[in-house]
Amino acid sequence: MRIPRIYQAQPLQVGGTIILDAQSATHIAKVLRLKPSDQIIVFNGQGGEYTGVIEATGKREVIVKLLSHEERATESPLFISLVQGVSRGERMDYTLQKSVELGVSAIYPVTTQHMAVHLEENRAQKKQSHWQGVVNSACEQSGRVVMPAVHAVQTLQHCVDKISAIKDQSMVVLDHRSTVSLVNLDLNHKSRVAIFAGPEGGWSAEERTRLMESGAIAVAMGPRILRTETAALAAIAILQALWGDFK
DSSP states (O other): OOOOEEEOSSOOOTTOEEEOOHHHHHIIIIISOOOTTOEEEEEOSBSOEEEEEEEEEOSSOEEEEEEEEEOOOOSOSSEEEEEEEOOOHHHHHHHHHHHHHTTOOEEEEEEOTTOSOOOOHHHHHHHHHHHHHHHHHHHHHHTOOBOOEEOOOEEHHHHHHHHHTSSSEEEEEEOTTOSOBGGGOOOTTOSEEEEEEOOTTOOOHHHHHHHHHTTOEEEBOSSSOOOHHHHHHHHHHHHHHHHSSOO
16 A cells, blocks of 8 residues: 655654644545554655654544655756646646646746636635645645645736746747747756746737747647647646656
8 A cells, every 4th residue: 555645834853743734634534544553654845755653543633753754856957837827627726736746846827818717816815725735735646745836826917027037947838829839949058947828718919919028938839729728738748858857
């Protein structure tokens, strides 16, 4: 049986004892039905992971003693930021889950003119928390030890201003009308790239112009029009194969 991996947002150290958060405790005790003396792996997203043994389980808490620490090289040498136009429900969840498995380093959900979802401030905050949970679970499953951050939902312009100010970074916008192929992109030895993927309705002409004026390069993903979740994931996989850790 595979040893379960659990993310915990708390300090960890060898020899220390921790109490799992309520959600993880319920999963360990009631879903997986683990008992005292069973092993689990714990990580806090800051690098490395800890092998622990369950010391006690109760109705609402699970106590774990951390026995050893192991550094793991799970991060790509290419820092990929995904700027994703907010899409509906399961599509957005799927995009974020799989992008984490593929090695994305940061996620920026953005509001766009053609998005099919309306987000008021309090709902946007709840969505951000939900999406971070999706990312956390994807890290648990995929063996990653560094947690990609899901940034607050923001306007495309605010995100462009922020990302374009980062040095040593390329910006690419996925656009099926472009005549430039992603495989022909020259990163000029840059270690960071930001992918801009539109929502279901695609980019507006104004948004496309704004991205180009900010230094983004429009690239196509072949002769077919891809769904938003397909385009983002295909682009990440191509970048990892060419310049990341899929070599």
